[in-house]
Amino acid sequence: MVCLLSSEFNNNFIGAITENYVAQCFASKNYDLFYWASKNTAEVDFVMQLNDNIIPVEVKSGANTKSRSLGIFIEKYKPSYSIRISSKNFGFENNIKSVPLYAVFCI
Helix, strand or coil: CHHHHHHHHHHHHHHHHHHHHHHHHHHHCCCCCEEEECCCCCEEEEEEEECCEEEEEEECCCCCCCCHHHHHHHHHHCCCCEEEEECCCCEEECCEEEEEHHHHHHC
């Protein structure tokens, strides 16, 4: 029974816990915390102003980094780059900087 509860907890709450961790890291650096939502169902976890740039930040708790919402934001607002935080390693592809969860404090 404990394994079932543990698995159920992970599936339902790990995304929210991961987003909270990122929010705490950003707040500790005195970043203002904003998010974006379309009129439909798209939403980006954080939108930051770094220097003169508006940067969307998508947070993923695992290795699956597909994000329809980030794509909609990029298409609509054409930011100079975007940030995706996940369990994947550092990278840069299609104007999206990949940052691993353990390195969020570097942003």
